[in-house]
Amino acid sequence: MQTIISIAVDALTYGMALFVICIGLSLTMGLMRLVNLAHGAFAMIGGYIASYAARDLGLWYGFAVLLAILGTVLIAIPLERFLFRRIYGAPQLTQVLMTIGITFCIIGITNYLFGPTLKTIPLPRGLAEPVDIGFRTIAAHRLFVLVCGIVVAGGLWSLIERTAFGVKLRAAVDNAAMTSALGVRTEVVYAVSFALAVGLGALGGVIGAEFLPVEPYYALRYMVTFLVVVSVGGAGSIPGAVLACLLLGAVDTTGRYLMPDFGNFFFYAAVILIVCLFPRGLLGRA
Amino acid sequence: MQTLAQTQPVAMPQPKRAWWRDIVGVALIAAVGLAGYWLFPDNLALLTRVIAMALLALSIDLLVGYCGIATLGQAALFGAGAYAAGIACVNGITEPFTLVLIGAVAGSLAGLVMGVVMLRASHGLPQLVLSIAIVQLFHEAANKASAWTGGSDGLAGLSPAALFGVFEFDLWGRTAYLFGLGLLLTVFIVLKFVVRSPFGMLCRGIKEDPVRVGAMGAFVFPVLLKMFMISGSVAGIGGALAAISTQVVGLDSVSFELSANALVMLVLGGIGTLYGALVGTVIFMGFEHVVSSINPFHWMTLVGVLLIVMVLFAPRGLTGLMETYTGLKLGKRGGRA
Numbered sequence: 001m002q003t004i005i006s007i008a009v010d011a012l013t014y015g016m017a018l019f020v021i022c023i024g025l026s027l028t029m030g031l032m033r034l035v036n037l038a039h040g041a042f043a044m045i046g047g048y049i050a051s052y053a054a055r056d057l058g059l060w061y062g063f064a065v066l067l068a069i070l071g072t073v074l075i076a077i078p079l080e081r082f083l084f085r086r087i088y089g090a091p092q093l094t095q096v097l098m099t100i101g102i103t104f105c106i107i108g109i110t111n112y113l114f115g116p117t118l119k120t121i122p123l124p125r126g127l128a129e130p131v132d133i134g135f136r137t138i139a140a141h142r143l144f145v146l147v148c149g150i151v152v153a154g155g156l157w158s159l160i161e162r163t164a165f166g167v168k169l170r171a172a173v174d175n176a177a178m179t180s181a182l183g184v185r186t187e188v189v190y191a192v193s194f195a196l197a198v199g200l201g202a203l204g205g206v207i208g209a210e211f212l213p214v215e216p217y218y219a220l221r222y223m224v225t226f227l228v229v230v231s232v233g234g235a236g237s238i239p240g241a242v243l244a245c246l247l248l249g250a251v252d253t254t255g256r257y258l259m260p261d262f263g264n265f266f267f268y269a270a271v272i273l274i275v276c277l278f279p280r281g282l283l284g285r286a
Numbered sequence: 287m288q289t290l291a292q293t294q295p296v297a298m299p300q301p302k303r304a305w306w307r308d309i310v311g312v313a314l315i316a317a318v319g320l321a322g323y324w325l326f327p328d329n330l331a332l333l334t335r336v337i338a339m340a341l342l343a344l345s346i347d348l349l350v351g352y353c354g355i356a357t358l359g360q361a362a363l364f365g366a367g368a369y370a371a372g373i374a375c376v377n378g379i380t381e382p383f384t385l386v387l388i389g390a391v392a393g394s395l396a397g398l399v400m401g402v403v404m405l406r407a408s409h410g411l412p413q414l415v416l417s418i419a420i421v422q423l424f425h426e427a428a429n430k431a432s433a434w435t436g437g438s439d440g441l442a443g444l445s446p447a448a449l450f451g452v453f454e455f456d457l458w459g460r461t462a463y464l465f466g467l468g469l470l471l472t473v474f475i476v477l478k479f480v481v482r483s484p485f486g487m488l489c490r491g492i493k494e495d496p497v498r499v500g501a502m503g504a505f506v507f508p509v510l511l512k513m514f515m516i517s518g519s520v521a522g523i524g525g526a527l528a529a530i531s532t533q534v535v536g537l538d539s540v541s542f543e544l545s546a547n548a549l550v551m552l553v554l555g556g557i558g559t560l561y562g563a564l565v566g567t568v569i570f571m572g573f574e575h576v577v578s579s580i581n582p583f584h585w586m587t588l589v590g591v592l593l594i595v596m597v598l599f600a601p602r603g604l605t606g607l608m609e610t611y612t613g614l615k616l617g618k619r620g621g622r623a
Contacts, residue, residue, distance in 0.1 A: 101594040
């Protein structure tokens, strides 16, 4: 029983951390039709900035998180303007190649600037201590990740479904030419949603650093995981992403607890099964 | 049929001129290969590796360039060939040609499995994800089955018998290199026939528009599956060659990184021509050898920049650039990649 509960808690928090990172990628892939394999690289940049701010400069954790998001977005904006904007609507293989290229560049530069060692993000005392939630105690950090995941999911859903910006975004996705003819500046809409996606990725990179440690190969190592999670959930669907992250997080964590020497075997077996059954993802748009 | 004729004004192939060109091309490859043998006698192991990678890039080109199937998991087929040849060699079958045959068969069987799974998804992204998942699964399987594959230590202790019973695989890799060059030329000539056959034309048609080809009465699925098996056997031959020449099979021969690198080589050379795969591999691995011996991370940055530049300014690769500037056509392409 104890094992089942620890597996469940770990799976849930791991899934939520994965969700916060991946939802940005899901947005770019589903709404902007851009296969952005460099998303993991942005999450990594976020992790590096937070680590630098919190560990080397000794800033408060919340401030470091904010700084990480802002810094990553600042880095991403010129990249969007000069590189990504050229491959909107290009064939998927082209997008994959370009974004792999960007990822390689970011890995090389990061290693040059920060070295190949693992970077930690020190947690504040409130998050580092265990919390009693009635039937057992869990680390406060895990609760924090859970809350972040829920807030991000809810916030995004209401942004896309309930606000004027969401309406513009969905319109631009369905028919960009018609939307701009109606007076919506589609480049701005795209740029803002790209920045939003990158910011969420950075947030995920920081709060998920306990599960996916920050180091230069982060971008490449988890690139496949992120891409897989998004396409299992169905690109562009928030409930789909939640479902996929929880499901794959559960499969992965359970596999590691019960049969550690199989590594990622169950994760990818589950992926093949799901993608074969649902080629558009669990809740993807037709 | 009227609209078909209008939208695809592709000239009928001119057999006579094309044949001459192919003979010159093959002779050129042989000449460059032999020049490598005389010019870099100390680096023959690297050059053999280049040939194995060229076979892998060729096999990717068959899928990406001729069928329009995006794959990032081709190393699964390469690794299947390498491990099959390696296991056979350890268990007493040491004749090199038999080993290559075993590698080709294993590769094409792996290609069959991969094709059946990947063709479940009809378009780009799910196919990419499936191909990645398959190569990762093969990786884990090879890691887990350490009784057969040696796991993460790699499969060592391969000692292939002498070629034709005469030429030993020596320390300098002379035999291995010439053996590999012969294999590459044979495979290249066979593939030239394949891509020019009605079957190859059908594949190119499917790349352009699978729905229309289906409407014209061809069965798309078995055609693509056949191409998967051909591609798998080419990759398997590459894997077997790598196993025979290095006498070790490591887990890295079934990895996502290897697949991605091979795809980059293909893109560098140019998708959709067999020459592109060769040119890209030689240039990529040559640069890699020089730069990564200085600093592997600089190499990574450089590859990244290279990819970005290629996508933005030369989407048809180096052979595409050459065609543009010299007017020499290396092969019929299906337009966009």
